[in-house]
Amino acid sequence: MVRQPAINAQNRTPLSIERIIEAALQIVDGQGLGRLTMRRLGDALEVEAMAIYHHLPRGKEQLLDGLVTHVAAAPADAHGYAGWRDALRGWARAYRDRLLAHAGVLPLLVTRRNPAALATTTASLREILRQGGVPEAGAAVAAHSLLSYVIGHAALEVRGTGPGAAGAAAAAGEPEGPVDWEARFLAGLDLMLSGLT
Amino acid sequence: MVRQPAINAQNRTPLSIERIIEAALQIVDGQGLGRLTMRRLGDALEVEAMAIYHHLPRGKEQLLDGLVTHVAAAPADAHGYAGWRDALRGWARAYRDRLLAHAGVLPLLVTRRNPAALATTTASLREILRQGGVPEAGAAVAAHSLLSYVIGHAALEVRGTGPGAAGAAAAAGEPEGPVDWEARFLAGLDLMLSGLT
DNA sequence: ACCTGAACACCGTTCAAGT
């Protein structure tokens, strides 16, 4: 008979960076960035908080870097699209969904941390533009512009859809009614893509 | 002879919300958001930290809201520009400068806090577009798109110009050399403005 | 190798007290 894993002591699956990041993302998505605490994260992993430092020696800094990379590193892929314009549009929609699904990470994406997290994403955008015939210099500009627009729009949307945001906006003399954010995003996206010759 | 203000006891000018916000902004700009502490802010104002709560009953939350409003509420003004396109371009340049000068506040601008802080800014953009002959619905889209682009680009720029960012990007296989952020910003801006009929 | 316990230097905030 095969040895069963011991029931006593440490039979639970050991910690790993992946499990830690996953648990942290769940806390941020569910309770907000402000409630992500090493101690709370330890609780979620059924471990003492200090055990986390064994896997992330740089501590919380490294944890937040991991969250940003996990959310932001999503390269564009032209496969299955009719043309490069469609490919960029498809990527932009998917990337926006991703950012909104993890809105709590958005402030971290804006901070100076983890400068390389967006490198693969921007490189993939430039590549699609280059293959579409956009000259090198223009492709770099367009890739950054597109990414700026998507990130910025997600930021405005998160701000504008917070609890009580509509009421506060109305109180501030904001004349607009409720905003259809997706429609507005797509309209602005086409406005931007149409600028690319 | 006129009574001199007493030298003893409390002759220092009393606290005010303006002085508090100003001191806080100076700490954030000089040392980063992470070092903005009620106790440190108290030190800068030569006051015990707890005195701040007398002027900001909602505490640090209210302080951060104040910072966001102070930095982000900068309406566009068409006066002195040849046309609405020039006015928008001029506003975008000035707004980018403002965001970069207070880069530490950028993460706060992205968070859900203070939903009304951008209302006057977007309203002024819509107004310029409306007066330029852009129809109502298109003006709302264009105003949001423009603001998204400027905020998003500033975010990418702050990320990309942090200490050691170039080295980290190169290590991640980023093929680009040093980026001329201003030139890239202006090129993308024209790309976006040209999309507005 | 992997985790725990106790400890340290900080936080934001409350509350009673001073002037």
Place this chain on the structure above:
DNA sequence: ACCTGAACACCGTTCAAGT
């Protein structure tokens, strides 16, 4: 009205110790 001092419940992190 405006500020202080002491206290409370939290933080992130170090470090020696356990298994």
